[in-house]
Amino acid sequence: MEGVDRRAARVVCLDGQGRVLLMHWHDRVSGKAIWEPPGGGLEPGETPLEAARRELTEETGLPGSVVEDVWVEVQRDFRWLGVRYVTTEPFFLARFDEAGPEVDPGALTPEESEAYLGYAWLESMPDGVEPPELAEVVAKLTGRR
Template sequence: MTAEARRPSEWTIHGERIVDDTRRAVLSIADVELPDGVRFEQYVLRIPAAAMVIILDDAERVLMMRRHRFVIDRWVWELPGGYLDPDEDPVVCAAREVEEETGWRPRTMEPLLEFQPMVGTIDQQNIIYLSRDAEPTGGTPDINETERLGWVPLTEAEQRIQAGEIVGAGSVAGLLAVLLAKANGRI
């Protein structure tokens, strides 16, 4: 981008050097300059896109996984989902992850929400789908992914978020999007 096309409040990136490059993340340090001329280094984490699914049954309960997250050292409830493989269609990824992690197969999938969880540091598209119908496959949930599954009443979602039982950005954003859509009569 040329200096003439830049907006006055836009940051300038003078370069970016890779610190670590793995299959699931690229950590780099960007040399950035603010509009007022202050220059500093900013960590940047580039992560593959992720897709998640809210499976909502006829009783308005959401299929969630109880799991331990070692980074924050807490047990939490999460939506099933995971990273997209290279060139994988997000809806295919979302359905695959649900089946692998829970033993349930979504029958329908509709786009619900897309967001970036931490735009100041992390570059990762998150795509959330809504499924209103799923069937058990007979498969067992992956022990590496979940301690147990639960059908959480949608009416308890906000309370569980407030209580810190649901803390992941994708799970929180997805559940709040469903609650908003429901309140506005869209679902």
Template sequence: MHPALEPQHGRAQGMPVGPVPRPSARVVLIDDADRLLLFSSRDQLNGMVRWYTPGGDVQDGDSHQEAALRELREETGVTGVTLGPEVWRGRPWITERDGVTYEVRQRYYLARVPAFEIDTTRMEDFEKTSITGHR
């Protein structure tokens, strides 16, 4: 198991130390018609729909920019994108996946692209089952 995925425990008492940091990179993707791409997911606990930009985890050895471009390719099929500046750092938030609690720390980058058809065939299985739509 990757060290970041192992449960974190206190040394003496066996108490949880806290959530595992999970750096993330996202892209504010705007096409030449000034449309912003968002994906949606439905919260399994309360049924609420959440909309968010393309992006995901920063993997070992990746910079935030490399992760943003990789995730953009996987989630949309778009390649050859030049990222603009980092435009925002989101407030950290807590999530749980497979029994591990994470603190997600997101950086957002701006990118402009020509209009395109989204290709989701490179999405990971988790994304294919959790993403309910895009606009």
């Protein structure tokens, strides 16, 4: 089965303790719960960096201005709501000085609101993280090995 190539961007957010912000979602079609960095699809005329900044603010209430023009390309092959996506997404970096800034997802779409389970600032990757190689993506973005 051919996959959909949807242009999207994601943001790896690190707090002052080096923890990664992950959003928790429930796919009502598959029944699976996943954890992933904030992000989403590009709007017409938007650059990936603009989309990353907009999506961070919409999904978390955190300031998009903290998203740095530092990114790595990540090959993605995943299913969401019964659709297979095969695409390459830029994952950008954002850093916060404080520990665990409060997240307020005040601008979720109706589909996102239905799927939203919460968020966490995590030291290690949980089961169900997307993409599965997120720890390596964080290492590439931050120069950590």
